[in-house]
Amino acid sequence: MKNRDSRLPLYQRLADEIRDQIASGKFKPGDRIPSENEFIAQYGAAAGTVRQALQELVDEKILERVHGRGTFVKKAFDSTLFRFFRFNQNSNAPPESRMLSRELVTPASYVQRQLKLNDGDKVIHLTRLRLIDGQPALFEEINLKHEGFEHLLDYELSSFEDLLYPMYAEVCDQFIFRAEDTLCVEESTPEIRRLLRIDESLPIVAIERLAFNFGSTPVEWRRSRGRADYFKYRVDIR
Amino acid sequence: MKNRDSRLPLYQRLADEIRDQIASGKFKPGDRIPSENEFIAQYGAAAGTVRQALQELVDEKILERVHGRGTFVKKAFDSTLFRFFRFNQNSNAPPESRMLSRELVTPASYVQRQLKLNDGDKVIHLTRLRLIDGQPALFEEINLKHEGFEHLLDYELSSFEDLLYPMYAEVCDQFIFRAEDTLCVEESTPEIRRLLRIDESLPIVAIERLAFNFGSTPVEWRRSRGRADYFKYRVDIR
DNA sequence: TAGTGGTCTAGACCACTGT
DNA sequence: CAGTGGTCTAGACCACTAG
Numbered sequence: 001m002k003n004r005d006s007r008l009p010l011y012q013r014l015a016d017e018i019r020d021q022i023a024s025g026k027f028k029p030g031d032r033i034p035s036e037n038e039f040i041a042q043y044g045a046a047a048g049t050v051r052q053a054l055q056e057l058v059d060e061k062i063l064e065r066v067h068g069r070g071t072f073v074k075k076a077f078d079s080t081l082f083r084f085f086r087f088n089q090n091s092n093a094p095p096e097s098r099m100l101s102r103e104l105v106t107p108a109s110y111v112q113r114q115l116k117l118n119d120g121d122k123v124i125h126l127t128r129l130r131l132i133d134g135q136p137a138l139f140e141e142i143n144l145k146h147e148g149f150e151h152l153l154d155y156e157l158s159s160f161e162d163l164l165y166p167m168y169a170e171v172c173d174q175f176i177f178r179a180e181d182t183l184c185v186e187e188s189t190p191e192i193r194r195l196l197r198i199d200e201s202l203p204i205v206a207i208e209r210l211a212f213n214f215g216s217t218p219v220e221w222r223r224s225r226g227r228a229d230y231f232k233y234r235v236d237i238r
Numbered sequence: 239m240k241n242r243d244s245r246l247p248l249y250q251r252l253a254d255e256i257r258d259q260i261a262s263g264k265f266k267p268g269d270r271i272p273s274e275n276e277f278i279a280q281y282g283a284a285a286g287t288v289r290q291a292l293q294e295l296v297d298e299k300i301l302e303r304v305h306g307r308g309t310f311v312k313k314a315f316d317s318t319l320f321r322f323f324r325f326n327q328n329s330n331a332p333p334e335s336r337m338l339s340r341e342l343v344t345p346a347s348y349v350q351r352q353l354k355l356n357d358g359d360k361v362i363h364l365t366r367l368r369l370i371d372g373q374p375a376l377f378e379e380i381n382l383k384h385e386g387f388e389h390l391l392d393y394e395l396s397s398f399e400d401l402l403y404p405m406y407a408e409v410c411d412q413f414i415f416r417a418e419d420t421l422c423v424e425e426s427t428p429e430i431r432r433l434l435r436i437d438e439s440l441p442i443v444a445i446e447r448l449a450f451n452f453g454s455t456p457v458e459w460r461r462s463r464g465r466a467d468y469f470k471y472r473v474d475i476r
Numbered sequence: 477t478a479g480t481g482g483t484c485t486a487g488a489c490c491a492c493t494g495t
Numbered sequence: 496c497a498g499t500g501g502t503c504t505a506g507a508c509c510a511c512t513a514g
Contacts, residue, residue, distance in 0.1 A: 009501080009502060009503090010502075010503075011502075011503085035479075035480060035481080036480080036481070037479085037480085045503080045504090046503055046504045046505065046506090047504085047505080047506085048286070048502090048503065048504070048505090049502080049503055049504080051481090051482090052502085052503090054481095059297075061476050065480095065481065065482090066480085066481080066511090066512085067480075067481050067482065067510070067511050067512080068479080068480050068481065068510075068511035068512035068513080069479095069480065069481085069511085069512055069513080070479090070480060070481080070512095071480090071481080077475065077476055078475075079475060177476065178474065178475060178476035179474075179475045179476075180472060180473070180474055180475070181472065181473045181474075181475055182470065182471070182472045183469070183470070183471045183472075183473075184469055184470045184471075185423055185441060185443065185466035185467065185469050203423060203441040203466060205423065228423035228441060228466070229423065231421070231422055231423050232420065232421070232422045233420070233421045233422075234418060234419065234420045234421075235418070235419045235421075235473070236416065236417075236418055236419075237315065237316075237317060237416060237417045237418075237419055238299050238315055238415065238416035238417075247482080247483060247484090248483075248484075249483075249484085273498075273499060273500080274499080274500070275498085275499085283484080283485090284484055284485045284486065284487090285485085285486080285487085286483090286484065286485075286486090287483080287484055287485080289500090289501090290483085290484090292500095303499095303500065303501090304492090304493085304499085304500080305491070305492050305493075305499075305500050305501065306491075306492035306493035306494080306498080306499050306500065307492080307493055307494080307498095307499065307500080308493095308498090308499060308500080309499090309500080
């Protein structure tokens, strides 16, 4: 174990070690990591101590343990923005996506700050419509770090997957681990009304998302908009 | 330990036991519960097993452990509805409350269902305004189970506390432990505009809250409304 | 059956709190 | 100082999974 502050408890240092190995890509989502006994042998710690380290990462939703099989790096999390809406869904068809545009651009200063970019860094800017039962439901503007996502520029827009995070993983070896969503209510603009096929001047809900990889580096910033009359969200407070 | 399914792990039965004792009122929020050693002596379990039971209740946010002092039943949680808004707050003055009305009424059927009331059960219906810097910010309609909250009928409206949950605890010995908040966006009505002193026809955000005691019994249902242009909410997804 | 994680024991010693 | 929770050890045995 390299350069760990020995004032920290052993189980903490062990957890940090494993977390860093995941962030560095040594273990990827879906991989099985070493068993308890292997960690015990490798670090000379007691079983209870190793378990405590692993439990910490389970609580952080980085790891999943399966009785009899092993301990795995978590693969995906439920990132759907549709959690914030209830649509009059007739079928149970999954949402579709229609990519509208892709450009390599200089980011707005707000986006630059959110993604912690250096001056001159560019972003891949995507726009897409999300549809439920064929009806436009969300309009999305997506900004990705250029570095790490270059391969997205090679694909035809029409061949983009409906779900982007699995596609980032496949195509770019980039794994989204968590996100911060910020919601507010706005007036609809003529453009939004056209895209979402709204007649009246309904308010809309805007969701800004900053998404992070396992190393806690922000890699994607997006703004999604949907009609406010379909907005419905439940939180548990405790 | 009475009537616990012995097929369950010991630490589970112990956790259930303690949880039930809290729900029954044997231990109240703020109380210190027995120490590890006392549980070890009482149940003949090993230290690690007792710790596992206690850790489970800490994860559920029922207990708090303080090194050197003991293990305590959690006192309060951050229940403020202002989490959903950002007001142009000049001072850092805490929100005030202005009680508008109180009635003992037959609940609407929706409220009756939410609070799991029997036919004929009445509810205490309160309305109040919440103010920030003296400006109306939220209008609230609150429905409380009659049973358990009778003492609220004895108080002058003007002597109600700004924060209701501490008042429920003091006056009625009723402790709110968690809540489910459901948000949506609505058109404003003339009455809401009058109460919140809104000129234009702004949309509003409505928050419906169902609040539970330690025994997971719903005891309060309320609907709160505020201007949608002040709505702003952040969630972490993982 | 071998290997994994889950439960449980019975200690030791440390770190923090209040008196 | 006594009493609390926090860290850590070195085992045992059980329950689940896969080959």
